[in-house]
Amino acid sequence: MSLMILDKGAVAPLVNALMADYRVVGPQARGPKFVFDTITDPSQLRLDYNTTILPPKKVLQPPEERLATFVRGAKPQVETVIEAQPTVLLGVHTCDLHAIQLLDKAFSQEYPDAHYLQRREQTVIVSLECLEPCDEHSFCKSMGTLTADEGYDLHLTDLGASYAVDVATERGAELLSKYGTAREATAADIKRLNEVLSAKWPRFTYRLDFDAAELPALLSTAYDHPLWDELGERCLACGSCTNVCPTCYCFNVFDEVDMSLAEGERRRRWDSCQLDEFARVAGGENFRKARAARQRHRFMRKGKYLYERFGVLGCVGCGRCIRTCVAGISIVDGFNTIYGSA
Amino acid sequence: MATNEKPKVAFFDFASCEGCQLTVVDALQTHLDLLDAVEIVQFREAMTEKGEDYQIAFVEGSCTRKSDEERLHRIRKQAQIVVALGACAHTGGVNALKNLHPLEDVRRWVYGDKADWYETYPARPIDAVIEVDAFIPGCPIDREEFIRVVKALLLGKKPSIPDYPLCVECKLKENVCLFQVGKFCLGPITRAGCGAICPTYGDGCEGCRGLIPNPNENAMKDVLAEAGLTVEEIMARFTMFNTYPLQEAKR
Amino acid sequence: MTTSIYQPEMARLVNVEQMTALEKLFTVELPGGHSLGHAPGQFVMVSLLGIGEAPISITSSPSRSNGHFELCVRRVGDVTNALHKMEAGEYIGIRGPFGHGFPIEKMRGKDVLFAPGGLGLAPLRSLINQVLDERGLFGRVIILYGAKRPSELLFRDELEEWVARDDVECFITVDRGDDTWEGHVGVITTLFPQVSVNPRNTVAVTCGPPIMYRFVLMELLGKGIPETQIYLSLERRMKCGVGKCGHCQINNLYCCQDGPVFTYAQIKGVEEAL
Secondary structure (H helix, E strand, C coil), X not given: CEEEEEEHHHXXXXXXXXXXXXXXXXXXXXXXXXXXXXXXXXXXXXXXXXXXXXXXXXXXXXXXXEEEEEECCCCCEEEECCCCCCEEEEEEEHHHHHHHHHHHHHHHCCCCCHHHHHHHHCEEEEEECCCCCCCCCCCHHHHCCCCCCCCCCEEEEECCCEEEEEECCHHHHHHHHHHCCCEECCHHHHHHHHHHXXXXXXXXXXXXXXXXXXXXXXXXXXXXXXXXHHXXXXXXXXXXXXXXXXXXXXXXXEEEECCCCCEEEEEEEECCCCCCCCCECCCCCECCCCHHHHHHHXXXXXXXXXXXXXXCCCCCCCCHHHHHCCCCCCHHHHXXXXXXXX | CCCCCCCEEEEEECECCCHHHHHHHHHHHHCCCXXXXXXXXXXXXXXXXXXXXXXXXXXXXXXXXCCHHHHHHHHHHHCCEEXXXXXXXXXXXXXXXXXXXXXXXXXXXXXXXXXXXXXXCCCEXXXXXXXXXXXXXXXXXXXXXXXXXXXXXXXXXXXXCCCCEHHHHHHHCCCCCHXXXXXXXXXXXXXXXXXXXXXXXXXXXXXXXXXXXXXXXXXXXXXXXXXXXXXXXXXXXXXXXXXXXXXXHHC | CCCCCCCCEEEEEEEEEECCCCEEEEEXXXXXXXXXXCCCCCEEEEEECCCEEEEEECCCCHHHCCCCEEEEXXXXXXXXXXXXXXXXXXXXXXXXXXXXXXXXXXXXXXXXXXXXXXXXXXXXXXXXXHHHHCHHHCCCEEEEEEECCHHHXXXXXXXXXXXXXXXXXXXXXXXXXXXXXXXXXXXHHXXXXXXXXXXXXXXXXXXXXXXXXXXXXXXXXXXXXXHHHEEEECCCCCCCXXXXXXXXXXXXXXXXXXXXXXXXXXXXXXXXXX
């Protein structure tokens, strides 16, 4: 729509103003790491963060949420609860932006999930261009997520003393004009922006030994690859790789009751295909018992199954699963191993 | 519990520090409605009465003497539901550490020249002696989990405890992984349910809630060795709370 | 109020009937007696508030709906155990029907061979009765049913009726007999030599415990029935029923959406399927 310029000094006042009407969520420090969390003071916002432990999906699909409340007894009643509130999600990197677009597809296809979609509808996304790799684990350049053309309301690029703001939606424009003080970009600003954007690419390296578009075809020949057994030996089945993945959305549903047993809630919580009991039915049969088969499922889902379903790859190259794995399992090394032996 | 009468509940202790019962007492302070839901007829930690008519028995502590077995069988015979309360009853807990040594030596260390006065045998969880319907793991137990188990029993449902590892709870809380700050943790193979309380406060998990089903122990040992622990240090961590199950698994 | 795909409708249990030691038949009525509108082979998510939710196949035929539908349920987990304690007049939550059922339109004009094992009769009964209610539209109807013991045979009245009918070839076997049993003894595959089929014109439908599929499939393929004409109904863990929660995935297939009914051609070589 338009390109605006927001001085860095104007960010804190903008956040402050937003906090009056929105829940504002953005990256902030936690020990030596960063997390997306609710901002209660603009100084908490760290737009210079590298990556976060959990992806911003936690804002759209919380680790745990209420689906319904109910009353038990002779005439049981159940009432849907949608936990959504006006939210501004600040500082989303483009890898995570791509992931959110996949989540949008997953939760809107065929049977739309009102819980996710209403939260999504009420969330204004302000994304942020990455100018440096977050660390040695990310491979966004290989996955084609180093930049994004859509999926945001406002998109920031750091120009040094100011941010260039790509205003992509009406909602974004309103937000900026109502709460912020930005000016229109000049020809000089645009020139500076283009310089910054073209200078960033050489700083990122390709880590996949092949074109990511080949992944689905490559994996379709790799079902019986020896890699899976090797990973199964090393994998602790702790579920961390999927919990930190920005495109994993599997969940478990359970009921909780109060002490009188008269009332309760139906809740859902993130679940993981890496956990031992994920595919076990009540009768006892476990349909994905081996850790090797579970790791294969994860790799296949990221590189093939989700692509077949939604037309986009399930891996955005954020590197979180590699960073979090205490056993040192790397999805990019795994993909390269398969490519190397194909 | 199909009847309208409040189920009668009793608490018992064997070899233990009774800290789990103290946690129950603590839970009663914050969940007063628990006392509306059940009737406690025996609880040495909190009352003097000793009713022998009960349906649910919570048993803390491990069985460390042959003579304890008879008392356990009596409890089993009376109770419709027996719940193992805490690590000692669930896995044998720290009591089973003695099983790594000759029992005669252990007796001498503890009782000196009075050793002959005291009976002992390898410590074991109570389900090695009697059938157990539900487990509340931990050293000590998690009070919220205790409440959840009681509610499940009241609903007539088999109480289920998490079958996934601590890492899940730790990640969902978005804690910084202790391995990433040079510490050690048994979280990847330890049963969740405590809210990853130790890692949340910066201490590595010591496995008090027992191991998850099908733990990858070898990979865990590799990870700990990679992080700088010696074999002795690794075994010390593994055996702290899980001596008995690990020895049984080898049998 | 916002509608959610996770919101169950509260439905009344009209009748509860003990069928075997482990199975009960529940007759369910939706609010106002409105139709479930299911196809044979589909399932519903059954909610017991405070206990949880579980996928249950619909055992009644749409052709006999009468404002009700039926669920044949084995008590095996939390939800089903609690359901077994319920009585007529009480309420359960229902979501659905979900999934792809049996493509009955592709079966018309053909011979249909049903091979249910044990509780696998529950989802197949829906289709069997629909076929019998449109008997003229189908060729031969063959039913080969196996259970572990005589006491575990489901829908005994209907089994007797099917055996008695001239236009149904129904054979029943039990793995182990007892004093009351005068029929065939042996696993389900021992029934297959008793029938010969015209494979090109036969559609086979099977459902049973995982262990059974391999052997039944060998028999069906041995008779020359094409892989595209063999239908299986699979069981998986499900938490949503609508292709979101991920529990029921069989490689890239969602059992709840792409199934639970699959052709053998669809899942052949899919390691996680059988």
